[in-house]
Amino acid sequence: GTGGADGSGLAGAGQSASGGMDSSSQSEAPELNEQERAAVQRLAAAVKSGNKERIASELLADGDTLSWLYYETFGEERYRYDGTEFRTDLAGEGMVLTGAASVFYGSFGENGPEGRCTALQAVELEKPRYDYSEGIWKDGRMDGAGVSGYRYYQGPPQGEAEEIRREGRFVRGKMEGTITYRNTGSDGVTATYTMEVKEGVTQPDDRWIPGPEEGVYHLEADDNPAYAYALTEEEMKQPRWVNLLVWDVEE
Structure with a gap:
């Protein structure tokens, strides 16, 4: 349908959706x-x-x-x-x-x-927010074009982003290929980052600049040179870019 x-x-x-005649064959x-x-x-x-x-x-x-x-x-x-x-x-x-x-x-x-x-x-921490994952699913997993993120819809708690959005292709629940990550502050200023990801793990290229702190890498925002996205070496190895709102809790 x-x-x-x-x-x-x-x-x-x-x-x-199915005419309503067949419900008796199902347990109610x-x-x-x-x-x-x-x-x-x-x-x-x-x-x-x-x-x-x-x-x-x-x-x-x-x-x-x-x-x-x-x-x-x-x-x-x-x-x-x-x-x-x-x-x-x-x-x-x-x-x-x-x-x-x-x-x-x-x-x-x-x-x-x-x-x-x-x-x-939906969750109410200091302020109410929703987390979402939207796109194409297959066998209960995100598999295809998709977007996931969250939004504090009545303004964020102090120092938090109001909205974040990850967009790209998912393969069995993990992002794959070129993805964009967008962060919007309570002042409405956005910073957008483009990065390469494999099985949900960030793939560093020469746009990731090391330092000044030990073991930290920075990626400059596409649309705003005043902003950079920072990841530690450890975070670089973790599958950060995955769907967190899973259908099957065993995942």
Whole structure:
């Protein structure tokens, strides 16, 4: 099915993506109480809007109810909401709760996200923020063009970036090839860095300048010579450029 034209994967009210006749052959998803149903409808409307800030605020506002729904009612099982009801059959379009404040929405296969899908997690540290991974998935892993990052949508805590964004190609959850990393401060100033990555690990080239501190490398921003991105030798060896919002927690 093509799902919602808006790309959220949620069919309009009353039309199930697969006609709704075959649900009896599946074991049923648990019944929701009125409070849970209302919270799910609010979340589904936010997802349908495609606005990440709205989705995050909804996850946080209804946090207690959604937490109860996921951990108690669903017993941490995953069900796909098709715009009308939760289904045990994952394959299709819709949204899946994967935690108290995390949701995947878009297109799914039997093994999780398949095709275009977004994972979004809301968290309130000093300030509310959402983390997200969006793009093409295969067998439950990011695999293809994608973007991941986070945004403090009501301004960042002191000294933190307001928004970071990593964009490029993912292979089985790890970034590969030329990627861009963009950092936006609370003052709206952005710094964009282009780098080469292999299996999620930074590949140093002659644009990375050593020093002045011992064991630290700096990469000048493409768009702003006043800014540089610093990594230690140790960090250079670590797979930093990977999808952190995984479908399968075993990864």
